[in-house]
Amino acid sequence: MQRIGIILAMQEEFEEVNKIMVTSEEKLILGISFIIGKIEGQNCVIAQSGIGKVNAARVTQIMIDNFNLKCVINLGSAGALDPMLNIGDIVIGDELSQHDFDITAFGHAKGYITGVGDRVYCDENLIKRFQKAIDNLDDRNYEIKIGGITSGDIFCTEIDMKNKIYANFDAKCVEMEGAAIAQVCYFDNIPFIVIRSISDSPNGNNAITFDQFVQLASKRCAKILKAVLKDMTLEEKNC
Numbered sequence: 001m002q003r004i005g006i007i008l009a010m011q012e013e014f015e016e017v018n019k020i021m022v023t024s025e026e027k028l029i030l031g032i033s034f035i036i037g038k039i040e041g042q043n044c045v046i047a048q049s050g051i052g053k054v055n056a057a058r059v060t061q062i063m064i065d066n067f068n069l070k071c072v073i074n075l076g077s078a079g080a081l082d083p084m085l086n087i088g089d090i091v092i093g094d095e096l097s098q099h100d101f102d103i104t105a106f107g108h109a110k111g112y113i114t115g116v117g118d119r120v121y122c123d124e125n126l127i128k129r130f131q132k133a134i135d136n137l138d139d140r141n142y143e144i145k146i147g148g149i150t151s152g153d154i155f156c157t158e159i160d161m162k163n164k165i166y167a168n169f170d171a172k173c174v175e176m177e178g179a180a181i182a183q184v185c186y187f188d189n190i191p192f193i194v195i196r197s198i199s200d201s202p203n204g205n206n207a208i209t210f211d212q213f214v215q216l217a218s219k220r221c222a223k224i225l226k227a228v229l230k231d232m233t234l235e236e237k238n239c
Helices: 011-019 053-066 124-135 159-171 178-188 206-238
Strands: 003-008 022-029 032-039 040-047 069-080 090-098 144-151 171-174 192-200
Touching: 003 011, 003 053, 011 040, 011 124, 011 159, 011 171, 011 206, 022 144, 032 053, 032 090, 040 053, 040 090, 040 206, 053 069, 053 178, 069 178, 069 206, 090 124, 090 178, 124 144, 124 206, 144 178, 171 192, 178 192, 192 206
Parallel strands: 003 040, 003 069, 069 192, 090 144, 144 171
Antiparallel strands: 022 032, 032 040, 069 171, 090 192
16 A cells, blocks of 8 residues: 655644544654554655654655655745745745755855755656645635745754855745755655745744744645645546
């Protein structure tokens, strides 16, 4: 049986997805709890990775090794880099980069990773599915952007850092896990996508904004996920 792997970094994000899941069992592997069940008829496995690239990469590889995955979906919150993004807006990632990976001393561009390159690209079919599902939501009062997402092991708060990351990577938003998940999926040849809801914008005081709006971002991501998986089930029934 193939499953859709869903990875959330934070407790708030995990809880919102778990609410929409019909659970069949919990499996503990290397101290990580994997919840197996169905969302809108789709066989899924979800896990909370914890914050940061190493945590995210570890859980991704464990999930791939132990469950027969047809794709990986990473959902969560992010800080806006694009000045046109507002709290609650959705970014559908089309490419992932690591803004804190630096071997420029050897003549490579910032973010370049040996054997990978400076970008890893999300699955085009998943991008289309998420865009279609979000467009069809009746009560949508937020914007959707398709574009780059960049990750690093730092909660970005400083405006100067935000501007440098935006200038170097031309990404829509910044977070701490997506690119690591993307890199593991790239190596293992697993289709993946990263979806982020904007919870804050680096401005020197955005930790407060993040705490206020991470729940909104989590609920919005869970609702979008539910719509996408419902569409998948309807398509399969009509085939």
